[in-house]
Amino acid sequence: MIPKISLKPENFNPFRFKKLKDGNVILTSEHGGYAIISEPQFQKLLAGEPPENDETVKTKLENAGIIGLALEKSALAFAKKHAFMACGPNLHILVVTLRCNHACQYCHAAVAPMDAEGFDMSQETAKKIIDTAFFSTAPKISFEFQGWEPLVNWEVVKYSIEYAKEKSERLAKPVQFSLVTNLSLMDEEKMAFLLHHNVGLNTSLDGDESTHNFNRTFLKGNSYKNVEFWIRRIDAFSQEKYWRKNVISALLTVTSKSLKKWKECVDTYDSFGMDQLFWRPLNAMGYGAKTFSFLWYSPEEFVASYERVLDYLLELNKSGKSTMKEAYSTIFLKKILTPYDPNYVDTRSPCWAGIGQVAYNYDGKIYTCDEGRMLARMGSDAFQIGEVSEDPRNTYVSMITSPSTKAILSASLIEWLPGYESDPYKPYIGSCPANNFKATGDIYPKYPTDFKRRIETGILDALFIRLQDADNERIFRTWIAN
Ligand code: SF4
Structure with missing residues (x-):
């Protein structure tokens, strides 16, 4: 039976709500505050009983900004969470x-x-890209080197770092670098150069040896052993020479095989001394969906494995055996427990692709994001927003004002999208137009079937249920401390 609703809306800031699996009700405010109360407490609110009648409910709703917060302050909190919209691209991806x-x-x-020819970026193109990036209004610029495997074109990576650093000093605009690599072409010289220039390194480690080598086919050797060697070598070198720990991080792409090996995956990361594990679902970009259906799983299967990983990590943290955190959770916990957004493009609205981040392909074509350039490889230039030229200022202006950039912005702004706009987790989630386009041919998402949204709903449900335990919250707060 639907209860009679007598709640006085003028006494509340806008909020959304849902019932959690444990029977409690979560209420979220527009800027991401939350309160979890029992169902009877919620029913009393709906029946018009003032929250002030129950001290616990009153405090929780005040902390969430649902009552007692002037609308102006609520708007300021919302603006703080969207501070990333105040400037141009800070992330520039060089493929x-x-x-x-x-x-x-x-x-x-x-x-x-x-042995293919014509697929490497030239030094001339790299220079044009860096010149374009320096027109960004972002106070700091991040260059991320990707490829498919960026160390294949090492000379251009090296040149780009040296040129960008020189330009950074000349223009007094800070830069930082990162490189995503499978480590198979790493050597002592490259490692020394990269660490000397403070380049953040990111590799793929898909779990224990059999899972990793199944997912990551390498016919010229043992991919797992190679990754293990270089993670340990880079860590040792960095600590010895620069006193810096954890300069290399890793991503784990979950396939159907990893679902069954979740514990071995966590143990492998722990034995490598990694400070975090990213239990990351497959992405339709890699052609996986059609060609390799055997790798896939349902959102529910993924969430079940995520909960196992999360509980195991909480147990390791509580017993003092490990301080390792789970990265997907950490992204959401920052949104939930702090006034700031962690700037993870996939989970923010708008995703700000084409303005917050840009991807430059090997041939100088510019795309809204990394996923956009992957779609180009799959035959669609729908996400292209320009091409480098002799006039970097003009390139910059035309790319951030291109019609494609505007279309992507509107498609990733979930505030007005059916289903998303009323979702209680709206303050924490986002939508990826490139993923949507790949899955359905439309840049707009379909709420009921959106694979990513269903996974993120499951993750947030799991986090909010566990956040009600003080010990879990204490561990979660250590995960977001840095
Ligand atoms: S995922 Fe594998 S095949 Fe693809 S770029 Fe990385 S190492 Fe190469």
Whole structure:
């Protein structure tokens, strides 16, 4: 039976709500505050009983900004969470080659083989890209080198870092670098250069040896052993020479095989001394959906494995055996427990692709984001927003004002999208137009079937249920401390 609703809306800031699996009700405010109360307490609110009648409810609703917060302050809190919209692109992704020596299950159909010609970025294109990036209004610029395997085109990576650093000093605009690599072409010289220039390194580690080598096919050797060697070597070198720990992080792409090996995956990361594990679902970009249906799973299967990983990590943290955190959770916990957004494009609204981040392909074509350039490899230039030229200022202006940039912005602004606009987790989630386009041919998402949204709903449900336990909350707060 639907209860009679006598709640006085003028006494509340806007909020959304839902019932959690444990029977309690979560209420979220527009800027991401939350309160969890029992169902009887919620029913009393609906029946018009003032929250002030129950001290616990009153305090929770005040902390969430649902009552007692002037609308202006609520708007300021919302603005703080969207501070990323105040400037131009800070993340500039350079896809320096389409070649790779691996043939990973979820990616290999898109890879150019090592003997292919014409798929490497030239030094001239790299220079034009860096000149364009320096026109960004962002106070700091991040360059991320990707490929398929960026170390295949090492000379251009090296040149780009040196040129961007020189330009940074000349223009007094800070830069930082990161490189995403499978580590198979790493050597002592490259490692020394990268660490000297403080380049953040990111690799793929898909779990224990059998899972990793199943997912990440490498015919010229043992991919797992190679990654293990270099993670340990880089960590040791960095600590010895620069006193810096954890300069290399890793991503784990979950396939159907990893679902069963979740514990081995966590134990592997722990044994490597990693400070975090990212239990990250497959992405339709890698051609996986059609060609390798055996790698896939339902959102519910993924969430079940995520909960196992999360509980195991909480147990390790509580017993003092490990301080490792789970990265997907940490992104959401920052949104839930702090006034700031962690700037993870996939989970923010708008995603700000084409303005917050830009991807430059090997041939100088510019895309809204990394996923956009992957779609280009799959035959669609729908996400192209420009091309580098001799006039970097003009390139910059035309790319951030291009019609495609505007279309992507509107498609990723979930505030007005059916289903999302009333979702209680709206303050924490986002939508990826490139993913939507790949899945359905439309940049707008379909709420009921949106794979990513269903996974993120499951993750948030799991986090909010566990946040009600003080010990869990204490551990979660250590995960977001840095
Ligand atoms: S996932 Fe990375 S290492 Fe594997 S084939 Fe793709 S680019 Fe190469």
